[in-house]
Amino acid sequence: MTPTPRSPVPPVNTQASRVYILPNLMTAGNLFCGFLAIIKCIQARLATSLGGDYLGHTPAELYTQAVWFIIGAVFFDILDGRLARFGGRESLFGAEFDSLADVVSFGVAPALMVFFLILSPAQGYPVFTQIGWFLGFVYLLCAAARLARFNVLSNPYLQRAKDPGKDFAGLPVPAAAGTIASLVLFILNLEKMDKSLHNWALTLPLLLLLIAMLMISSVRYPSFKQVDWQMRTRIRTFVLLLIVIVAVFEFQEVALLPIFLGYISYGLFGHFRRAARARRQRLLRKPVVSNAGTSAEQDSARG
DSSP states (O other), X not given: OOOOOOOOOOOOOGGGGOOOHHHHHHHHHHHHHHHHHHHHHHHHHHHHHTTSOBTTBOHHHHHHHHHHHHHHHHHHHHHHHHHXXXXXXXXXXXXXHHHHHHIIIIIIHHXXXXXXXXXXXXXXXXXXXXXXXXXXXXXXXXXXXXXXXXXXXXXXXXXXXXXXXXXXXXOOHHHHHHHHHHHXXXXXXXXXXXXXXXGGGGGHHHHHHHHHHHHTSOOEEEOOTTOOTTOOOOHHHHHHHHHHHHHHHHTHHHHHHHHHHHHHHHHHHHHHHHHHHHHHHHHHHSOOOOHHHHHHHHHHHHO
């Protein structure tokens, strides 16, 4: 009787469970920012319920603080990966810890913020109040699934023919949260000039659903992991980059949104371009029927 083959057991690697201080401190900072963003969203909702003030802050101010905590979590998430790769301090513990922090900062916090933010303008549209929580859960579910898929594909025990580090399969969760946070910041900035523009918050659930689908899609997005920050560049390019950074810092309320939307559009444009190229190649590979054969078939059909 042939023995049943056992599934391969990955070798024991003590380095996989090691806790490296600096990268995991950045991950803890990511989690801390996400936790504070959730608190600010709850306080903003309380301020709305109490007539527009909570501990001396308006709902708009509290939502703005929640947005900046989410943006701060994005920067912490970028730093922890950079520090881990730069010092060769990557571990399975760090990857799992990072994903758990991302679920809070880029899953729960944006979904809660959008749900609370639409409740006020949705008073005249009860349907948004009824489905807002469901759309928020769909976003959270897709974010968690996206992170789980990334952990599986990047697991060092899985042998893959292609390097998964060059591109992300699906919209990265930090970029998704950053897009939502920057749009909320943009809407809050417009609301300062015209209170009626607060109704634009009703577009957030639709954007939430679109971004959720992009996270679990096959659209590829650049990861920027292979960027060499020590490469040489022209002085003109360097000056232009500095001007862009200063402009983003000066007009941060409106400048962040085009950056995140540009990143989303870049991935979609590349996806459609690759799909069109593949379609043309399939058409070129189709067998071409000769004119003589076509004429013979037409004659037989007439007869």
